[in-house]
Amino acid sequence: MDNSAGVYLFKNRFGNVLYIGKAKVLKHRIRSYFQPKAKLSDVKKLLVQQVATIDTIPVETETDAIVLEDQLIKDYQPRFNILAKDDKSFLYIHITDETFPRVLAVRRPDLDQGGIFYGPYPYARSLRDVLRLVHTVFQFRTCASLPKKACLEYYIGNCQAPCIGNISQTDYRQQIDQIIAFFEGKNKNIASELEGQMQQAAAQQKFELAARLRNQITALDRLQSLRKTPRQYLLEQLQQSNLDVTTGLDELAGAVHIHQPLHRIEVYDISHHQGKYMVGSMIVFTDGLPDKAEYRRFKIRTVTGQSDDFKSFREVVQRRLKRAWPLPDLAIMDGGKGQLSAVAQLWELAQVPVAALAKKREELFLPDSSIPLTLPAGSQGLFLVQRLRDEAHRFAISYYRWLHTKAMRPE
Template sequence: MDEQMLERLKAESNTLPLSPGVYIMKNKSGNIIYIGKAKALKNRVSQYFWRFASHEGKVRKMVENVDHFDYILTDSEFEALVLECSLIKQHKPKYNILLKDDKGYSYIRVSLQEEWPRVESAKQVADDGALYLGPYISSFAVKETVDEAVKAFRLPVCSRHFPQDIGKGRPCLNYYIRQCCAPCRGKMPNAEYRELVDNAVTFLKGGYGLILNQLQEQMTVFSDALEFEKAARIRDRIAAIQKIRERQKVVSSRVEEQDVIAMAGDGCSTAVEVFIIRGGRLCDRSSFLFEFMQDEPAARAEFLRSYYSQIKQAPPRVTLDGPTEDKELIEQYLSGLAGRKVSITVPQKGEQAALTAMVRANAQEKLNHLSQRPAHGEKVLDELGKLLGLPGRPAYIESYDISNTAGTGVVAGMVVFADGKPLKSAYKRFAIKTVEGQDDYACMREVLSRRLARLKEAKEKGQEAGEGFGRVPDLILLDGGRGHVAAVRPVLEASGFDIPLFGMVKDDKHRTRAIARDGGEIAINASRGVFTLVSNIQEEVHRYAIAYHHKTQQKRGFSSRLTLAPGVGPARARALMKHFGTMEKLRAASEEELAAVPGMSRAVARTLKELIVQGDLI
């Protein structure tokens, strides 16, 4: 991100009030790209710009595209949440979690406004006076549920119109196979028919226990009154409902109505799975796939707001596989949508914990299935290999970037992508040792020289395997153009290793544009998969190098402050930082622990501890 732009946004964010409200991020074209809510606008918005280097995934991409922002003050954080949901639905910003709109859902329609109502599936809600149940994500589940209801209560599915067609013909086959009550015969009172429909509605809403109890009572009444034919019809209806219920997969015997939501991520993508349980059975499910989201509690909160603002209703319980931000606020918001209390729970043990584990396993399976598709794995790597003229698929890719501030605090980062995904256990960091000032080419030569020396050492010891410095990469990508490639090429050739080497070129907006080689550039925008992979690699190595640079600069600043203490010179300051690692641990150390650091004395440790306690030093 442009430094001047970042500094301007930092300054602007510092002028925001410490009040609740909604912030609206916009790009250079004035288009809204993200909408969020905050308890304190200044604190929340400034985090995006002051902590830019630590962001990952979609947050970093969003911030890189911010040109300016607006905000709307509200009286409370809850009002901000409601306004946020409304604005997101209205503007559909690119970097918010967006779900498909109501056109993708299905409904159960009960034409209660008619004298002889019908139960059927519907794609949209019409203003026709009918009762609509839903929405449901799965149209198949809706059709199956409607089919179960009409069979259990023997409701008509034919094209005849009642009461116009009553008594105008013989009943259809469904009557003779006992799947229709045949109002067309003219022998069923309307009140009895509407009672069947009412029972079906109760059944569709998941009230299995209630409807079975009602039917049992009716059957007993008819039997006691010696109306055995009516009692037999009720008995058959009870048997049909029990048969349907036995066919369903029961996943919760204690919680009758709940949505169970779980997520799984692989570093590149995040899958969210929703199991909809009504009447103690799994009646519907839905799956969503998003770009990688680092902060799971924040991701859960954003998903809940987006999902239920589309669904417009929530069950009494929403069960999650982990904590969510703004739990109380979201409960209040969902309760308002549902018109009754809605609670959010995160079970730790027992049946509910096992249920969330099952839903999470389904989310993980979604990710596994995605990673096995050629378009997301082998096919993309094959395309990259062919594009670069490699002998095979580059399954193990290393990438390098240099980071510094005006030639000071120069460091480098190495990231690894295995099978197209980040392999963070193999990441490495380098503090530049031989280069003074700002010379990216020389720094890159030093880093690759040290890396290849470690590879040669591993080879001589017979340790070539697994990951890290002991494995020969299939491809090396430098964050830089032809100059970087030309500078590093001699180092690679001198090492004796035949490893393909290329650079990653950015445009004037710091976005990946092409792959650099010794003689020119290779366009990659013709293949979306290759372009996405290379962009992700370049973004990740840049983030990793900058994060390491900021960490070293912070530690260097702490170390220089330690030298202000009497008796603490540069050598003792370095020893202290090396021993404790962080300023937090150093602050918490006792006088004895300070004195135990190599090179320290008891007197200097006592003085240092006094300054720390007084707050005069760190």
Template structure:
């Protein structure tokens, strides 16, 4: 296949996207000069890994996005990789599974809670955290030391007044200044500035005691003692109040783990493990660089110094680009801590590998039994399950989830907006979804399944098989009825029942529940968008493009309302921001 034409590419900073013949994004990269970086892939003496050589043979189309600076390109690259998850990029596991601690500092009485979504609405975020247990422990500690409001959704004004009166301990101080102090302590805590907190608490305790405000002094004393007990459990790394991260790397086959140790004010306060895939054939330097470029540009915490397990050839340039001091740890305390991080990474890698092996064995057993019950020639390697979601025919959607070798293949999931069916007619909607899915001219790159599961009963199965006819003649298809977990097959009047509690039973349930979850999520998104759209559409001068930009940036109508005029201006321009702020 001839190389794509690159002569038209700009000599400017930006991001490039390589795509194959079906339009699928293969790889995303950034460059200070786009044409030079892209050209380097197609030179005869290009030093590429085996996987990258294979990728180059697949490239048919190249898209570029020009940015003002290379720093902007770095941030955009990280964002696009998370969105598209290209198969040839080293993939830091999708951050939808990561947790953040959110503080709504744009409110008079800020709330503190865990979230998986970052919105541009003026709140502060800390993370990401890979352990939900660690987040729960941290939030419990913060609630005990510095009482505050920890509910994710604020109650109405009437409910808030009633709840505050009945359960005052749930809401923290009622005085705005005292509450603001607690939020200040929480932010310092999450930044690792423990000495700042203890110094302030000690001063305020003495001041309260001198003023004979003994109850207040006792509260400060209790908080101080709680802080000191917690600090005693933390490992002192250095007598110097240094703050930095350290990275440890472990690898096996196509899988890599980077463990990050967090040192704040000379104390080791925590650790997070991050899994990376698509690393086969790549050097350690490439893996570490990819992690740095994907993790730190989008991290809410802006750490200034990071110590690395190896030296990188582009260290000075990368440090400047990311505004972080990057250093290879070669000796002393830093090197010892890097070895500790590497040991943590190896332990996490071994544990997850063992879990994957056990999961693969269980899946193989379940698929074998399912093939036996359905009288398939071999266990189904690829299963597609479909579900419909709507309420009385409004905003109807369909979902397709894919399981390969018994595990969810989330990159293969697809959503369908129902286009041709009016009213509440689930069988017809299901038929439309599968008709579009198996329209070979539209989706030539989609793999063919070995088994189709319809979430529904005989009605869905009958309508779908009649409409698709020979297009699915070579594919096994069943309908799963919810009431008794019955499986209906084409042409059979009686249903099959899987033995309750068996691996095959649990697998089918899991697949069906995942299709339902995916469909419901898409339906809710469409419903919420329609409500927001109707509100925004009522504002003069706000069209579909402006609405789309606002929703993408701020996530919700409440997020748009809460945003400052300058934040709105960064998304839609100063003139429109002023108008939206006035009208909304």
């Protein structure tokens, strides 16, 4: 590396881009990550542990580096760049450095605590479900400190009670190694090992142990299926139904004159009943698929007793833009030219492209045109727009109905 400005890409051993950064002097910036006394945040320390290769792209000026970095981050969406914007949204798995380790879900990796960290994981609910089943399979301890006698977790079959010597340190460590193997993707080895242990226990007429191992194998099967995220499942379903997500995104981007990938799309809708129970909703599609962990609801505060979609949309967008959530590549308002006009200036100040989607004909209105555009019938872009509209409407209606039902309940 020379003394030029440029952009650097940190990649893991699989070639996946972990982080993209810019530098006035590439060699100095990259070297700063790997100095023995480098003052790095815990997130950056975790990043450095995973770096296997580094790509650099020299440019003529620092300004060029800033522009290129921004474009590459939008193209690759590296998880550590996203994490740097709002690391409170992500979870890590922490396997503690104790005689009898625990397995925890934590918001911030404190590397001074020792142990092993995996992550970041963007879907907190799915990760907690996975961790719950990991606990069912391997029955690790959850107590902050070892008690002097067995607690309820032992008696209900959720812990093997190392506190009273019910399991040796060696055997407990073997189970922790299996958990590590699971989070590193070596799942087939775990299933085979448990199967062998179960057969051996049955042959030795240790039927209680064999039954416990059988239950662990069953739970592990459930765990394997849970590791397929809802987004992965949905992508498979879309592929089976001949919906081309990538083409749909490209066609929609072209229609609204956006010359970059539509990684994040936000769609807004307002629901009410004769001016009552007014609610706003924000759904998010990431890479063309629903990203339900990012959905948000808004109970309208500034409009009461009357229907005013324009004012309601403006309130929702104002409140959304005050939050430190990632900005979308495209924002879509459910409605027509009026709804678009109510919020166009807000999105323009945030430098976010915006459009409005009319319900009946899937017509798209843009701020700089009085004539709506329509995507070709049967096109992947139109299918995507229809899915965006239907999901936004479903989500908004579900919240409205909940508020309405709550209001109708007797005190």
